[in-house]
Amino acid sequence: MNEIQSMMTGVIRENRKVASDQFMMTVILPPSFPIPAPGQFVMVREANRGEPLLARPLSVYGFQKQDDHAVLELLYRLAGRGTILFSKMKPGDEVALIGPLGKGFTIPEGLTRVLFIAGGVGVAPLIFLLQDRFLTAETEKGKKPIFYLGARNVNLLVGLERLNGLCDLKLCTDDGSQGYHGPVTELLKSEIEGYDPKETVIFACGPTPMILSLGRLLKDNPIPCQVSIEERMACGLGACLGCVVAIRGPGRKREYVRVCLEGPVFDLKEVLPTSSVDMQGSENES
Amino acid sequence: MNPKSEEDRIELQDLTIAIGSMTLKNPVMTASGTFGYGEEYAPFVDLNRLGAVVVKGLSLEPRSGNPPPRIMETPSGMLNAVGLQNIGVRDFIARKLPFLRRYDTAVIANIFGETVDEYRQVAEILNGTEGIHAIEVNISCPNVKRGGISFGACPDAAAEITRHIRSETDLPLIVKLTPNVTDIAQIALAVEAAGADAVSLINTVTGMSVDIERRRPHLANVTGGLSGPAIRPIALRMVWQVVRAVKVPVIGIGGIMTASDALEFLITGARAVEIGTANFIQPAATMEILDGIKDYMIRHKIGKITELIGSLDTGTQGNC
Numbered sequence: 392m393n394e395i396q397s398m399m400t401g402v403i404r405e406n407r408k409v410a411s412d413q414f415m416m417t418v419i420l421p422p423s424f425p426i427p428a429p430g431q432f433v434m435v436r437e438a439n440r441g442e443p444l445l446a447r448p449l450s451v452y453g454f455q456k457q458d459d460h461a462v463l464e465l466l467y468r469l470a471g472r473g474t475i476l477f478s479k480m481k482p483g484d485e486v487a488l489i490g491p492l493g494k495g496f497t498i499p500e501g502l503t504r505v506l507f508i509a510g511g512v513g514v515a516p517l518i519f520l521l522q523d524r525f526l527t528a529e530t531e532k533g534k535k536p537i538f539y540l541g542a543r544n545v546n547l548l549v550g551l552e553r554l555n556g557l558c559d560l561k562l563c564t565d566d567g568s569q570g571y572h573g574p575v576t577e578l579l580k581s582e583i584e585g586y587d588p589k590e591t592v593i594f595a596c597g598p599t600p601m602i603l604s605l606g607r608l609l610k611d612n613p614i615p616c617q618v619s620i621e622e623r624m625a626c627g628l629g630a631c632l633g634c635v636v637a638i639r640g641p642g643r644k645r646e647y648v649r650v651c652l653e654g655p656v657f658d659l660k661e662v663l664p665t666s667s668v669d670m671q672g673s674e675n676e677s
Numbered sequence: 678m679n680p681k682s683e684e685d686r687i688e689l690q691d692l693t694i695a696i697g698s699m700t701l702k703n704p705v706m707t708a709s710g711t712f713g714y715g716e717e718y719a720p721f722v723d724l725n726r727l728g729a730v731v732v733k734g735l736s737l738e739p740r741s742g743n744p745p746p747r748i749m750e751t752p753s754g755m756l757n758a759v760g761l762q763n764i765g766v767r768d769f770i771a772r773k774l775p776f777l778r779r780y781d782t783a784v785i786a787n788i789f790g791e792t793v794d795e796y797r798q799v800a801e802i803l804n805g806t807e808g809i810h811a812i813e814v815n816i817s818c819p820n821v822k823r824g825g826i827s828f829g830a831c832p833d834a835a836a837e838i839t840r841h842i843r844s845e846t847d848l849p850l851i852v853k854l855t856p857n858v859t860d861i862a863q864i865a866l867a868v869e870a871a872g873a874d875a876v877s878l879i880n881t882v883t884g885m886s887v888d889i890e891r892r893r894p895h896l897a898n899v900t901g902g903l904s905g906p907a908i909r910p911i912a913l914r915m916v917w918q919v920v921r922a923v924k925v926p927v928i929g930i931g932g933i934m935t936a937s938d939a940l941e942f943l944i945t946g947a948r949a950v951e952i953g954t955a956n957f958i959q960p961a962a963t964m965e966i967l968d969g970i971k972d973y974m975i976r977h978k979i980g981k982i983t984e985l986i987g988s989l990d991t992g993t994q995g996n997c
Contacts, residue, residue: 396720396721397720398721398961436958441753441906442752442753443750444750444753444754444755444905444958445750445957445958473750487959489960622745622746623746623747623749624748625757625957626711626957626960628717629713630711630713630717630733630956630957631710631957632710632742632747632759632762633745633747633748633757634745634747634748635745635747636745637744637745645741647741647742647744647745647762
């Protein structure tokens with residue numbers, strides 16, 4: 392896990408709409424920006440702007456290191472004033488970045504079956520994980536990853552171009568406009584018996600209802616599941632204690648841990664999402 | 678001017694200030710609850726350059742804090758209702774203080790209790806602990822049901838707490854005051870008479886925010902404490918009221934984001950400042966503020982920071 396954190400100014404190369412409520416920002420950074428691990432996030436704010444005050448946490452969608460610069464890709468949903476202002480930024484504008492932050496996904500040994508469960512913009516860290524860790528020879532021994540991707544409708548399905556050919560893609564829409572008609576967890580439920588718990592792992596990220604439903608589905612199922620959680624954050628560094636989530640700690644005791652430091656990736660069976668914040672849109676002003 | 682002579686001039690600036698028996702190398706401190714236990718900020722801040730680190734509030738036993746959501750951004754500020762989540766004073770000494778001892782920076786323990794006896798016990802444990810240079814008493818947290826603000830809103834209760842802690846420790850004693858009172862100078866006078874070596878102000882201003890779509894409060898605790906630039910003019914006004922009322926040093930807190938913000942407080946009479954919400958936005962804010970204060974002193978040919986403190990010229994306006 393990358394423990395190095397850095398504070399840098401990046402320059403926007405591209406900032407474009409990828410769905411009616413989602414944008415992708417490409418940021419050019421100095422080459423010394425530490426390489427993020429899949430599941431890690433960055434705190435982003437517009438440089439030289441005093442308002443909104445706080446940076447917004449965005450998970451890493453893609454990262455490439457070149458000789459003289461690094462390229463960071465961020466996928467974000469318009470969830471409040473902060474992200475709406477992000478969407479108005481132009482190439483050449485500067486962003487202040489802190490990161491990479493948090494604890495990312497852990498890849499267990501001896502996997503042959505990897506399932507990704509994504510809802511909406513929750514696809515971002517999972518695509519980065521798939522591209523970063525499951526394109527190599529070691530996973531070719533196993534079966535092709537299966538990517539369950541859900542959204543409200545076909546126009547909100549994002550990242551398909553990055554997934555084609557890398558996995559078996561199972562699309563779901565709430566209105567049936569593409570793929571399975573219904574929630575992504577409903578499709579998974581109908582197929583879950585086909586996965587051997589001994590050789591399967593699930594990586595998930597999405598809105599609160601999806602995480603809650605996944606929690607119910609896997610309650611009595613031994614398949615391990617790592618889930619990336621979002622919360623409102625002020626600092627991203629562990630100081631403000633604003634982003635906590637309840638978990639079952641040692642001795643099954645309920646306690647609050649910081650999403651920014653102990654997370655954002657948690658074992659689904661430990662985490663008790665009780666927050667009223669929509670995890671997919673964990674904006675500081677929702 | 679060549680760079681070397683400029684460097685020499687910077688070194689000539691005397692920024693030291695005294696709080697009780699404690700001398701700080703400069704007046705820039707961190708505010709409790711915004712800087713963790715110091716180590717969270719070590720990648721961004723040279724802790725040796727800080728006047729003091731005020732650590733996250735410590736209670737006798739660990740506290741789990743309030744349920745989320747705990748924070749919400751508001752215009753030029755943020756609301757929080759963390760509820761004093763902390764690892765407890767004993768764990769702090771065992772696990773966090775050794776890191777801070779490696780630095781040549783004063784460590785101020787911010788303490789909290791639900792009862793007078795809890796405050797007293799925390800102070801007793803900290804007294805004589807190597808690496809603790811002062812105690813800041815939080816009688817001003819708006820986000821807990823018992824303790825905190827209930828002591829800070831009444832002069833008699835504030836004085837009683839101060840007396841009890843005073844009897845437990847020889848460490849410099851700073852009492853942190855709440856703005857959620859009718860007359861903050863009254864409270865300041867009461868804790869001064871009870872033996873406080875300094876007062877720090879302000880803690881957060883009680884506030885609230887509502888999600889109109891869900892018709893729910895944005896914070897699970899319903900209300901929270903407002904911090905950030907939104908409260909700075911209130912904080913500065915209260916510092917002004919208190920410096921005229923008490924003889925002990927006043928530490929200014931409230932929405933200080935830049936050196937010029939900090940200078941407003943120092944000129945008004947604050948002996949030192951605590952930087953809070955700014956740390957969340959710009960982790961190195963304290964360093965920029967310190968550098969900016971030095972630049973200002975060079976520009977205004979001020980050799981000692983003490984010449985600047987309380988130098989506010991109100992003409993005839995301030996003598997009401």
